[in-house]
Amino acid sequence: MLKTQSLTLGYGDSIIIEELDLTIPKGEISVLIGGNGCGKSTLLRSMARLLKPHDGDVLLNGKEINKYSSRKVAQEMAILPQSPVAPEGLTVLQLVKQGRYPYQGFLKQWSKKDEEAVEKALASTGMTELQDRFVDELSGGQRQRAWIAMTLAQDTDLILLDEPTTYLDMTHQIEILDLLFELNERENRTIVMVLHDLNLACRYAHNLIAVKDRKVFKQGKPEEVISCDMVRHVFDMNCQVTTDPLFGTPLCIPHGRGRCIVQQTKKTADAVS
Structure with a gap:
């Protein structure tokens, strides 16, 4: 693919x-x-x-x-860049609708299929009730969900x-x-x-x-x-690699606090002596 x-x-x-x-x-x-x-x-x-x-x-x-073509690429894949910024005053619904732009054209305007794709993207991300809110008023997690909803609306x-x-x-x-x-x-x-x-x-x-x-x-x-x-x-x-007790996947435990470990070891040695 x-x-x-x-x-x-x-x-x-x-x-x-x-x-x-x-x-x-x-x-x-x-x-x-x-x-x-x-x-x-x-x-x-x-x-x-x-x-x-x-x-x-x-x-x-x-x-x-x-x-x-750029339009064809956008119909095949959606990309969400790092820390995207929406124009001021844009609602969640308006943002998500932008995901349907690759399917618009001079002869093909907004359709029922576009409407259904937007509704599905909002529902999938739990943003339906927030669709009329301004994007710049949302929390970080809500804002990221809104952007993901836009990528889902591309239906790729x-x-x-x-x-x-x-x-x-x-x-x-x-x-x-x-x-x-x-x-x-x-x-x-x-x-x-x-x-x-x-x-x-x-x-x-x-x-x-x-x-x-x-x-x-x-x-x-x-x-x-x-x-x-x-x-x-x-x-x-x-690091030390062990197993995540919940999912069974690898779990990395980084080594760190090196200076503290050395100091603590020295204190322990001094106490013993």
Whole structure:
């Protein structure tokens, strides 16, 4: 459904991703993980045709994505960038309706199908009762749900999201990820997203993609990807990997407080002596 072939990305002379071959499994949730600046968001933007490659191709349904019209791409995939901003005075309903623009044209105006798609997107995200509220008056979690409703209104089988839980507290992070998980389970949507929280990535992903040194360092099921060695190489952090007691997925416990541990060890040694 979506793949890259020898994809090289960058800004100016700075190469971020180099000769990358990557296949996104259809009907699964794929999560891109990696350290800051490794190219996760750059890769996601390129797959959505928002960034032109230095070299190589992005293939959508077996065809080079740059050979599609912008309207056709928008009918095939929806993307939610990081921290989107709505114009002041826009209601939730008006925002969600924008998701139907790829289907509008000179000869094709607003239809019953468009209306049904918007109603379904509002209901799926729990935003029906808030549809007349202004977007800039909503809480962070509600606002993110409104943006996701807009992407759902596009009615695409493929959804790309860049850090959809950024700036949200833990409760709203879980709400958003539960929503995406339910969409995948219920409607078989293919979802690709960037997440920073490794443990949440492990909980919700079918397919983890760890990015390091311009390449995919490792890809597969969370239990196949997550290890102390991987975390050390990709994130330059020591950790202990155990099992999430609720979901059975890998759970990373980072080492930290190194100075405190050393000090506490010294205090204990002094007390014993």
